[in-house]
Amino acid sequence: MVRRPRRETPVGSSEALRLVEVTKTYGDAENAVTALDGVNLSLPAGSFTAVMGPSGSGKSTLLQCAAGLDRPDHGRVVVDGEEMTGGSEAALTKFRRQRIGFVFQQYNLLPTLTVAQNTVLPLKLAGRRVDRARTEEILAGVGLADRMEHHPDKLSGGQRQRVAIARALVTEPSVVFADEPTGALDTRSARDVLRLLQGSVRLHGRTVVMVTHDPMAASYADSVVFLADGRLAGQLNAPTVDAVAERLAHLGDSVNDEMQAGV
Numbered sequence: 001m002v003r004r005p006r007r008e009t010p011v012g013s014s015e016a017l018r019l020v021e022v023t024k025t026y027g028d029a030e031n032a033v034t035a036l037d038g039v040n041l042s043l044p045a046g047s048f049t050a051v052m053g054p055s056g057s058g059k060s061t062l063l064q065c066a067a068g069l070d071r072p073d074h075g076r077v078v079v080d081g082e083e084m085t086g087g088s089e090a091a092l093t094k095f096r097r098q099r100i101g102f103v104f105q106q107y108n109l110l111p112t113l114t115v116a117q118n119t120v121l122p123l124k125l126a127g128r129r130v131d132r133a134r135t136e137e138i139l140a141g142v143g144l145a146d147r148m149e150h151h152p153d154k155l156s157g158g159q160r161q162r163v164a165i166a167r168a169l170v171t172e173p174s175v176v177f178a179d180e181p182t183g184a185l186d187t188r189s190a191r192d193v194l195r196l197l198q199g200s201v202r203l204h205g206r207t208v209v210m211v212t213h214d215p216m217a218a219s220y221a222d223s224v225v226f227l228a229d230g231r232l233a234g235q236l237n238a239p240t241v242d243a244v245a246e247r248l249a250h251l252g253d254s255v256n257d258e259m260q261a262g263v
């Protein structure tokens with residue numbers, strides 16, 4: 001049965017994403033790894049949030065569960081006032097196509113499709129109308145209007161990631177999730193990508209959640225949430241590169257202390 005998503009907050013609510021006690025464990029009972037341990041998070045619409053933490057702290061798992069690419073074992077994910085957890089795979093896929101945009105570290109463009117075709121693929125998959133003027137507009141927004149008929153192998157890494165951002169934004173999603181979007185890029189291309197993500201929030205009111213290891217990347221966000229051992233371990237508003245680096249160093253300290261103490 002396809003369960004209708006439950007509306008949790010009034011229409012027009014300014015909360016774009018809510019996680020309630022989200023828990024995710026991998027492996028069987030003997031080798032269980034708790035990747036997320038009761039995470040609660042509320043992000044307002046029109047915000048840019050970076051997620052940081054030591055390796056293995058659960059950042060990618062958080063993104064996958066929040067984006068509906070994976071299901072938590074317990075807890076709820078609410079996007080734009082509608083519960084995403086529960087329901088059939090088909091309902092989840094439909095919900096994701098309507099409400100979620102995703103940007104991956106390795107771009108994930110289809111090599112046989114042109115830039116324009118890659119960009120509008122989410123619209124086609126959702127059975128929505130594809131408008132040439134809209135395609136031109138969205139690609140102009142990422143500085144690639146003159147590359148519409150090119151294939152991805154003719155583009156630089158930074159240009160490929162800009163196509164991926166256009167593809168994530170084309171459906172006007174409630175939340176865009178980006179997993180290390182600048183991880184494979186040089187500093188200049190990384191800054192271009194970060195400015196685009198920031199602009200999508202500031203100019204167009206999108207909500208962006210970005211996992212990153214890089215304090216420079218995180219400094220483009222409005223706030224940073226830190227994870228350690230699958231739990232939230234603090235938040236930093238208006239982050240600067242230095243403040244992020246310092247907070248991360250201390251997170252690392254506490255994890256290292258625990259490891260040395262055999263906790």
Ligand SMILES: Nc1ncnc2c1ncn2[C@@H]1O[C@H](COP(=O)(O)OP(=O)(O)OP(=O)(O)O)[C@@H](O)[C@H]1O
Pocket residue numbers: 026027033034035053054055056057058059060061062
């Ligand atoms: N498919 C899986 N099967 C088993 N364990 C997993 C799986 N995916 C993640 N884990 C474990 O869950 C924990 C959290 O992993 P996750 O990838 O979310 O961390 P991360 O903070 O994104 O790490 P990194 O910064 O290294 O990418 C880790 O201990 C990891 O080994």
